Amino acid sequence: MPVVRSSADAPFGATDALLYVATILIFGTGWLPLKLQLGVVAPEVSGVWRFLMATGAMFALVVATRGRLAFGVRDHVLFAAMGVTLFSLNFVSFYYAGYHLPSGLLSVVFALSAVIIPFLSAAVLGRPVRRRVFIGGAAGVAGLGLVFGPAIAEGNGVDGVGAGLGLALAGTLCFSLGSLFSGIAARRGYPLTSLTAWGFFYGLVVLAAIALVRGSPFIVEWNARYLGSLAFLVLAQTLSGFAIYLMLIRRIGASRAGYGTVLFPLVALAISTWFEAFHWTLSAAGGIALVLAGTLLVLMPDRVGRGRP
Numbered sequence: 001m002p003v004v005r006s007s008a009d010a011p012f013g014a015t016d017a018l019l020y021v022a023t024i025l026i027f028g029t030g031w032l033p034l035k036l037q038l039g040v041v042a043p044e045v046s047g048v049w050r051f052l053m054a055t056g057a058m059f060a061l062v063v064a065t066r067g068r069l070a071f072g073v074r075d076h077v078l079f080a081a082m083g084v085t086l087f088s089l090n091f092v093s094f095y096y097a098g099y100h101l102p103s104g105l106l107s108v109v110f111a112l113s114a115v116i117i118p119f120l121s122a123a124v125l126g127r128p129v130r131r132r133v134f135i136g137g138a139a140g141v142a143g144l145g146l147v148f149g150p151a152i153a154e155g156n157g158v159d160g161v162g163a164g165l166g167l168a169l170a171g172t173l174c175f176s177l178g179s180l181f182s183g184i185a186a187r188r189g190y191p192l193t194s195l196t197a198w199g200f201f202y203g204l205v206v207l208a209a210i211a212l213v214r215g216s217p218f219i220v221e222w223n224a225r226y227l228g229s230l231a232f233l234v235l236a237q238t239l240s241g242f243a244i245y246l247m248l249i250r251r252i253g254a255s256r257a258g259y260g261t262v263l264f265p266l267v268a269l270a271i272s273t274w275f276e277a278f279h280w281t282l283s284a285a286g287g288i289a290l291v292l293a294g295t296l297l298v299l300m301p302d303r304v305g306r307g308r309p
Contacts, residue, residue: 016251029271146283
């Protein structure tokens with residue numbers, strides 16, 4: 001069984017730094033392509049095409065490398081939990097949120113996963129919650145109020161901004177749960193390719209089930225915008241991005257892997273400002289700063305007063 005470095009005291013190495021940079025660039029640039037997927041194809045169907053290709057590629061990689069495919073029922077329960085949270089409901093929520101919010105603001109809400117994960121770790125794994133997590137969480141909530149409060153107060157909260165915020169928060173919660181399950185899987189030492197392949201598979205099953213229940217037609221929008229964004233999301237985000245992210249969790253744990261979420265929004269907001277003409281206001285700027293500051297506070301290593309490094 002491989003050794004998993006997940007201690008909060010473990011220093012970052014050069015490999016960790018490279019993984020962080022790759023994660024930030026991949027996930028920071030993926031929000032606009034997600035928005036470009038929105039059109040005549042239902043979000044859950046876009047998710048089906050995305051994970052159909054990704055699942056096939058991952059299983060082909062497992063077979064080509066003679067990886068492990070057979071696992072017990074208990075293992076598949078964990079794989080399914082990852083698939084439901086990290087590879088299906090997370091995506092559907094953000095796809096639908098994209099109808100109401102610019103891509104940059106989606107990434108700002110997503111950054112709160114770094115705050116949510118420690119609370120989930122406390123609830124599920126019994127880990128203590130540091131005081132700075134509560135302070136960071138309060139700063140994040142206040143920041144969201146500054147960003148979204150004015151629009152909701154103007155009456156855009158029922159079917160507009162408020163709905164988008166609720167969906168984005170639901171997607172963030174699903175991602176946080178999925179990250180927690182990924183951390184558990186990492187400690188059990190599953191092969192990364194096998195873990196990802198089965199997680200993708202169960203995510204695909206859930207997305208297909210949602211599409212069938214909703215009666216969404218399984219169609220493709222045959223234009224450069226849809227196909228190009230789909231190719232980017234499959235190759236860059238789903239295959240490369242999640243492989244790198246899960247590797248990062250395996251090396252340093254889910255909570256510390258959340259450091260990247262502080263910088264995702266900066267990349268996404270820059271892209272949104274350029275391509276979507278995102279309108280900056282003083283309230284929005286202050287709120288975004290509060291969210292990112294709260295996230296950074298939660299993720300800062302707490303070394304003060306420790307008797308050993």
